[in-house]
Amino acid sequence: MRRTRAKRQAIVDKAMNVTTLAHDRWQERAPICEALDAYAGVTRFHMPGHRGGAGAEPALIARLGPLALERDVTGVPGMDDLHEPHGRIREAEELAAKAFGADRTFFSVGGTTGAIHAMVLGTLSDGETIIIPRNIHKSILGAVILSGAVPAFLKTNYDPYLGFFKGIDAQSLRESVERHPGAKAVLLVNPTYYGTSVDLAPVAEYLHQKGIILLVDEAHGPHFRFHPRLPAPALDSGADAVAQGAHKMLGALTQASYLHVKGNRIDPDRLKAMFQHLTTTSPSYLLLASLDAARRQMVLYGADILEYAINLADYLRCEVNKIPGLSSFGNDISGFLDPTKVTITVRELGITGYRAEKFLRERHGIQVEMSDLYNVLVIVSWGNTTADAEKLLRGLKSLTEAVGRNEVSKDLSTSRNAIPDLPPIPEMALSPRKAVQSSWETTRLEDSRGRISAEVVTCYPPGIPILYPGEVLTDDTIAYLDIMRRLAFGISGPKDTSLETIRVVKDL
Numbered sequence: 001m002r003r004t005r006a007k008r009q010a011i012v013d014k015a016m017n018v019t020t021l022a023h024d025r026w027q028e029r030a031p032i033c034e035a036l037d038a039y040a041g042v043t044r045f046h047m048p049g050h051r052g053g054a055g056a057e058p059a060l061i062a063r064l065g066p067l068a069l070e071r072d073v074t075g076v077p078g079m080d081d082l083h084e085p086h087g088r089i090r091e092a093e094e095l096a097a098k099a100f101g102a103d104r105t106f107f108s109v110g111g112t113t114g115a116i117h118a119m120v121l122g123t124l125s126d127g128e129t130i131i132i133p134r135n136i137h138k139s140i141l142g143a144v145i146l147s148g149a150v151p152a153f154l155k156t157n158y159d160p161y162l163g164f165f166k167g168i169d170a171q172s173l174r175e176s177v178e179r180h181p182g183a184k185a186v187l188l189v190n191p192t193y194y195g196t197s198v199d200l201a202p203v204a205e206y207l208h209q210k211g212i213i214l215l216v217d218e219a220h221g222p223h224f225r226f227h228p229r230l231p232a233p234a235l236d237s238g239a240d241a242v243a244q245g246a247h248k249m250l251g252a253l254t255q256a257s258y259l260h261v262k263g264n265r266i267d268p269d270r271l272k273a274m275f276q277h278l279t280t281t282s283p284s285y286l287l288l289a290s291l292d293a294a295r296r297q298m299v300l301y302g303a304d305i306l307e308y309a310i311n312l313a314d315y316l317r318c319e320v321n322k323i324p325g326l327s328s329f330g331n332d333i334s335g336f337l338d339p340t341k342v343t344i345t346v347r348e349l350g351i352t353g354y355r356a357e358k359f360l361r362e363r364h365g366i367q368v369e370m371s372d373l374y375n376v377l378v379i380v381s382w383g384n385t386t387a388d389a390e391k392l393l394r395g396l397k398s399l400t401e402a403v404g405r406n407e408v409s410k411d412l413s414t415s416r417n418a419i420p421d422l423p424p425i426p427e428m429a430l431s432p433r434k435a436v437q438s439s440w441e442t443t444r445l446e447d448s449r450g451r452i453s454a455e456v457v458t459c460y461p462p463g464i465p466i467l468y469p470g471e472v473l474t475d476d477t478i479a480y481l482d483i484m485r486r487l488a489f490g491i492s493g494p495k496d497t498s499l500e501t502i503r504v505v506k507d508l
């Protein structure tokens, strides 16, 4: 563990010096925030129709406050143009590039989804191969469909006790690269939602030797660069482009994200062109200002506020592990864990994470980040207080007591634990784009052998797509889906979630 941390530090030190950055007076600027201040007081005869709040519905003013409405402007003079930044936005993007170690940073107002779409479309063309994990976020499938790229899937490390995928399987990556020597890019999700991560530096080195571009969905890791106890950031580890959810783990407003590019393997002009095609011409300056402010906050105070959040999360993890029936893993299960993610495993209580989440919300007014079959996930930020942590601990203790009194019934039945092994990854006969754009028809699941799926099918657990559009239905897949339609807690993707029928590509 100590060696891993030292390695992480070496990667970040090589790429930058956080202390130097914090003393860079330029980083004290927040150009978009400043532009909003400068615009106050201007008489407006321009969009939006609420005219800086003066014409807004009182119900909205009461909820957002007058300042938010006054600052809700878009590309007026002095505010710059997100499509062709040359002023305030350009400066803010340059500040962010310096802070995050990029050669170029783009601000996304379309969430990390928008950043991922631009990253993939800016890198791959129709018919080119992209190697991706099987359990990608739906934003990556969207990017693959839009680009026309053909995915080759990687296996991921499934932890049967915890019931989730811990990260990338290095062996599967090497095998996939050998099998697809012409692959243009690999897109990895690192860290996972649960904060587990792998060391990307050797992966980047290996892929670059093979002439393959490394793209990273780092939706959950924009804070990594700013504290030595966090995993090494993808960009410093050699990734060519990285999408980060500034609204997820930093203080930016919901939807605000970054796309960073580094090195010369990706053409930034092509990326910029794709961003333009995908981005509204009326971006919210509230979102853009929040990206500017989130970067400033990390550079100036990141080390201190992250230290606080990590310590609070460590305290929570330690106290959870003292409650009988509950557990919360640390670095023992992951090469490198983001400690601000606290996964609370409830399976020993005989209940699902879904039930625990509901209990905490309904009985204690606590909302966790998410739950799955065996766990609830809590994210601790510098915005949380010790009182928040104590409230959660009281809620968790009361959950275990309520289960003990049979007040909360056990919903983790043995049969539902008997989830079969995943079927082999099916052959892809059509690119996902061709499959979703083809005419489709509906057929009964048992009659679908040899047909090409027109939809994605994911069963929970294990939360990994069993079928992607373009893949051929086999006996193994049909048998698995037949079992899962009885056992799964949820099925997402298909039109018919009972899986009686499935949409397949119409025979030509």
Ligand SMILES: Cc1ncc(COP(=O)(O)O)c(C=O)c1O
Pocket (backbone or CB within 6 Å): 110, 111, 112, 113, 114, 137, 139, 189, 193, 217, 219, 220, 245, 255, 257
């Ligand atoms: C790993 C991962 N990538 C991408 C996204 C998409 O992010 P956004 O909701 O900002 O579009 C998410 C969202 O949860 C995610 O978990």
